Amino acid sequence: MPITTVIFDMDGVIxxxxxxxxxxxxxxxxxxGIHLTPEEITHRFSGVSGHEMFSTIFQEHNHSGSVDEIVxxxxxxxxxxxxxxxxxISGVQALIKRLKDAGLTLAVASASGPDFIEKxxxxxxxxxxxxALASSREVARGKPAPDVFLLAAKKVGVVASACxxxxxxxxxxxxxxxxxxxxxxxxxxxxxxSNTNYPADVVVERHDQITLELIQxxx
Numbered sequence: 001m002p003i004t005t006v007i008f009d010m011d012g013v014i015x016x017x018x019x020x021x022x023x024x025x026x027x028x029x030x031x032x033g034i035h036l037t038p039e040e041i042t043h044r045f046s047g048v049s050g051h052e053m054f055s056t057i058f059q060e061h062n063h064s065g066s067v068d069e070i071v072x073x074x075x076x077x078x079x080x081x082x083x084x085x086x087x088x089i090s091g092v093q094a095l096i097k098r099l100k101d102a103g104l105t106l107a108v109a110s111a112s113g114p115d116f117i118e119k120x121x122x123x124x125x126x127x128x129x130x131x132a133l134a135s136s137r138e139v140a141r142g143k144p145a146p147d148v149f150l151l152a153a154k155k156v157g158v159v160a161s162a163c164x165x166x167x168x169x170x171x172x173x174x175x176x177x178x179x180x181x182x183x184x185x186x187x188x189x190x191x192x193x194s195n196t197n198y199p200a201d202v203v204v205e206r207h208d209q210i211t212l213e214l215i216q217x218x219x
Contacts, residue, residue, distance in 0.1 A: 003182065003219040005163045006099055007152050009047060010110035012168035013186055014096075015120045016087045017078075017112075018046055024077040025053070028070050034061050047169030049111045049142035050074055078116055088124040089186075091207030100129045102212055107132040107152040109165070109172075111142055132156045144171040146179030153179075164215050173199045182218035184210060 012018035022038035025045075029036055034057060045053040050071045058065060100106060106129055110117050114135045121127035132155035139147035153163050165176035165183045176183040177199050185200035186207070201218050204210060 001159075001161045001219055003104070003162060003164045003215050005105040005107060005153065005156055005158050006215065007107045007109050007149060007163055007165045007176075007181070008096075009165070009167045009169065009172050010108050010112060010117055010120060012042075012046060012089070013166055014089060014092050014108070014126065015124050016089055017081070017120060018042055018168065020078065020081050020085060021074075024074050024081075025050075028074055028077075029057065032063060032065050032070070034058075034063060045169075045171070047111050047143045047167065047172035047175070049136045052142050075113065075116075078112075079119070086120055086123040088126075089207065093124065093126055095207040095210055096126050096129050099212075099215075104215075105156050105158065106130050107134065107156055109134045109148045109152040111136045111148075113137050143169070144174035144178065146175050149176055149179040149181055153181075162219075164218055166210065167200065170198065176200075184214070184218075186210075 008014055011021055022041045025041050026036060026038045051067060054067045054070050058067060108117055108130055117133050117135060121130065132152055134148050134152035134155060136142035136148045139151055141147045149165060150160060153160050160180040163181040165181050166186055167173045167176060167183055168186045173183050173185055183200040185198045185203040187203055189205050
């Protein structure tokens with residue numbers, strides 16, 4: 001089936017917010033005596049909802065702290081960043097416009113909350129190009145479950161096989177595959193690891209490598 005819809009992850013794909021997420025999570029965990037580097041957090045939990053991530057980490061470290069409390073603290077930190085620190089990923093604005101001009105439907109499927117998604121898209125001046133936004137907070141299970149991708153498809157009224165996902169997180173790639181959608185992995189050169197199996201149809205390093213021909217070849 002031809003690809004009619006492109007679903008973007010947001011953090012690390014549209015804006016350089018994954019770095020901000022990981023730094024905030026690192027700092028909040030360190031306050032609680034748990035030491036994980038931002039790089040470790042990104043590699044393991046990119047695309048995973050904050051609640052699921054902190055629950056897993058607390059269990060692993062036998063920490064009795066409140067997951068709801070640390071999630072609330074992190075949300076406040078990120079909304080503070082949204083006012084001034086959001087930087088688009090190089091080439092993403094041109095890609096989004098090119099896909100929209102070609103007649104494709106565009107959606108976002110993100111682990112971030114709806115308010116933060118709106119703030120980020122407005123900040124990088126691409127909100128007007130998106131037909132639907134889906135947050136993991138709207139579904140029962142976050143990535144790597146397929147729920148948020150299926151919600152995005154439902155919101156734009158298409159079947160999963162007509163969708164292609166652009167993801168930078170392994171959990172998101174797994175979720176796209178579980179949803180029955182094609183997937184392009186966006187992995188910057190410094191993050192490429194020869195021993196990592198990226199569960200995607202194609203791996204690219206830059207947005208300008210994503211062409212209409214490449215997208216339709218995955219349909």
